[in-house]
Amino acid sequence: MNYQELVLLRFRESETHHKSFTQHLADTLEISYDAAYRRIQGKAKLDVSEAMQLAKAGQFSLDDIMTAGSNSTALGKATAAIDSMESLSNYLETMEHHLKTAGKNDVQWLYSAKDIPIFHHFNDTALCRFKIYVWMQLLSKDMQWKRFDTFHLPLHIKEQLKRNRSLFEQVNRVEIWNDTSISSSLQQIDYYHEAGFIDHHIALELCKNLSQLINDVESRLGDGYEIYYHELLIMSNNSLLYKKEEPKAAFVTMTMLGYLQFTGASILNRMHDFYQHQLTQATAISKASVKERAVFFNKMRQKINALEKSLERFDTSF
Numbered sequence: 001m002n003y004q005e006l007v008l009l010r011f012r013e014s015e016t017h018h019k020s021f022t023q024h025l026a027d028t029l030e031i032s033y034d035a036a037y038r039r040i041q042g043k044a045k046l047d048v049s050e051a052m053q054l055a056k057a058g059q060f061s062l063d064d065i066m067t068a069g070s071n072s073t074a075l076g077k078a079t080a081a082i083d084s085m086e087s088l089s090n091y092l093e094t095m096e097h098h099l100k101t102a103g104k105n106d107v108q109w110l111y112s113a114k115d116i117p118i119f120h121h122f123n124d125t126a127l128c129r130f131k132i133y134v135w136m137q138l139l140s141k142d143m144q145w146k147r148f149d150t151f152h153l154p155l156h157i158k159e160q161l162k163r164n165r166s167l168f169e170q171v172n173r174v175e176i177w178n179d180t181s182i183s184s185s186l187q188q189i190d191y192y193h194e195a196g197f198i199d200h201h202i203a204l205e206l207c208k209n210l211s212q213l214i215n216d217v218e219s220r221l222g223d224g225y226e227i228y229y230h231e232l233l234i235m236s237n238n239s240l241l242y243k244k245e246e247p248k249a250a251f252v253t254m255t256m257l258g259y260l261q262f263t264g265a266s267i268l269n270r271m272h273d274f275y276q277h278q279l280t281q282a283t284a285i286s287k288a289s290v291k292e293r294a295v296f297f298n299k300m301r302q303k304i305n306a307l308e309k310s311l312e313r314f315d316t317s318f
Contacts, residue, residue, distance in 0.1 A: 004039070004042065004045065004046050004051075005042070007046060007051050007054055007055070007062070008025075008039070008040060008046075008054075010054075010055075010058060010060045010264065011025070011028075011054045011055075011057070011058040011060075013058070013060075013262075013264030013265070013266055013267055014057070014058030014059060014060065014264055014265040014266060015265075015266050021040075022036050022037050022040060023036070025039065025040065025054075028053065028054065028057050029050050029053060029054070058265070059263070059265065060263060060264070077260070077261050077262075078254060078258065078259070078260050078261075079091060079094070079254070079257070079258040079259055079261075081258070082135075082139050082255075082256075082257050082258060083139050083140045083141070084140055084142065085136070085154065085157070088132070088135075088136065088157070088257075089154075089156065089157055089160065091257060092157065092160045092161065092164060093160065095164055096160065096163055096164050096167065098241075098249075098261075099164065099167040099168065099171075100167065102171070102241055102243065102248075102249075103243075104167075104170040104171050106243060106244045106245075107171045107172065107241070107242065107243055108171065108172040108173070108174065108241075108242040108245075109168075109171060109172070109173045109174070109239055109240070109241060109242070110174045110175075110176075110239060110240040110242065110275055111173065111174070111175045111176070111237075111238075111239045112175075112176050112233070112235050112236050112237065112238045112239070112275065113175050113176060113177045113178075113181045113235055113237070114180075114181065114184075114235030114236055114237045114253075115181060115184045115185070115235075115237060116181055116182060116185060116213070117175060117237075118131070118257075119164060119165055119168040120213055120216075120217065121213075122161040122162065122164055122165035122168075123161070123162075123165065124158070125209045125212075126202065126205050126206055126209055127185075127206050127209035127210055127213065128153075128161065129148075129151065129152075129153055130148060130188075130189070130192075130198070130206055131185070131188075132153060132157075133148050133151045134188045134192070135256060135257060136151075138256060139255075139256060139257070146197075147196075147197050147198075148192065148197050148198040148202065149198075149199065149202070171224070172224040172225070173224070173225050173226070174226050174227075174228065174279075175226070175227050175228070176227075176228045176230050176233060176235070176275070176278065176279070176282060177227050177228070177229055177230070177235075178229065178230050178231060178232075178233060178235060179231070179299060180235070181235065182210070182214075182300045182303060182304075183303075185210055186210075186303055186304065186307050189203055189206050189207065189210075189307065190203075190307060190310065190311075193311060200311065203311050204308060204311060207304050207307055207308050207311075210304055211301060211304050214297060214300050214301060214304075218293075218297050221285060221286040222286045226284055226285070226286055227284075227285045227286070228278075228279055228282035228283060228284055228285070229282055229283045229285055229288075229292075229296050230278055230281065230282035230283075232281075233278050233282070236252075236253055237253045238250065238251065238252050238253055238259075238271070239251045240268070240271055240272060240275065247268040247269065247271065247272040248263065248268070249261060249262070249263050249268075250262055250263075250267065250268055250271055283296075
């Protein structure tokens with residue numbers, strides 16, 4: 001795909017009008033319908049001023065297109081491959097950059113939680129180290145067959161995690177959870193324990209850390225943080241960034257940690273409409289009855305307790 005095609009595609013993504021794309025292009029560039037059609041077909045070239053005009057009207061960056069490399073797509077920019085501690089560090093630094101760029105005033109994040117959102121793990125617990133251990137086991141060839149007790153986080157990554165969590169906690173957040181949002185963490189503890197990669201007492205410590213995480217989540221509800229419980233929505237770990245209640249960027253899951261970031265207005269609005277509709281069919285946990293709230297959190301605690309009991313069959317201390 002050449003630069004002209006990318007410019008036109010990005011402009012098309014920003015389309016919010018109901019008229020034909022060719023007519024919209026003609027109106028924006030103040031040229032005839034036929035001239036616009038020839039540009040779409042590649043029979044006539046966009047000049048620099050026309051490309052700038054389209055970028056301004058469509059609110060996208062020509063820099064992103066002109067410097068497009070292996071990480072660029074028609075929708076936006078993809079994260080680089082994460083296959084080492086160095087690339088993980090770069091990923092976390094990029095996350096910090098996005099958070100700082102977004103700021104904290106009039107900002108809100110909407111997160112569809114297929115798994116517990118990763119920033120809940122950004123702390124000093126064994127569970128934080130274990131989650132990163134699992135990610136690297138699945139993403140890095142160098143990590144395969146390595147036991148958890150030999151895996152340690154460099155100091156600069158620990159400090160980066162703290163900075164990122166602090167930035168997340170400064171903005172309003174809405175998360176959509178369902179009954180399976182905790183499942184992957186439970187499955188990972190059980191899997192690596194049964195495979196012999198973590199010892200029995202570590203597995204129990206991870207369960208306790210997970211219980212504490214759920215307690216912390218419950219205690220933080222309200223004052224800029226909300227969880228919606230949706231029984232039917234298939235989650236995706238996608239997120240939307242809002243500024244002054246308008247969607248400004250989307251981060252769509254591509255791999256386990258990787259995502260596509262894009263700002264095309266038409267797609268942002270479609271995602272916004274979809275998730276806003278889902279919220280109308282979900283329960284805001286902080287506003288729910290005492291019973292509904294207790295049921296929501298107790299379901300997760302019961303799953304953790306069930307795993308702890310299941311781990312007892314491996315306990316050789318007695």
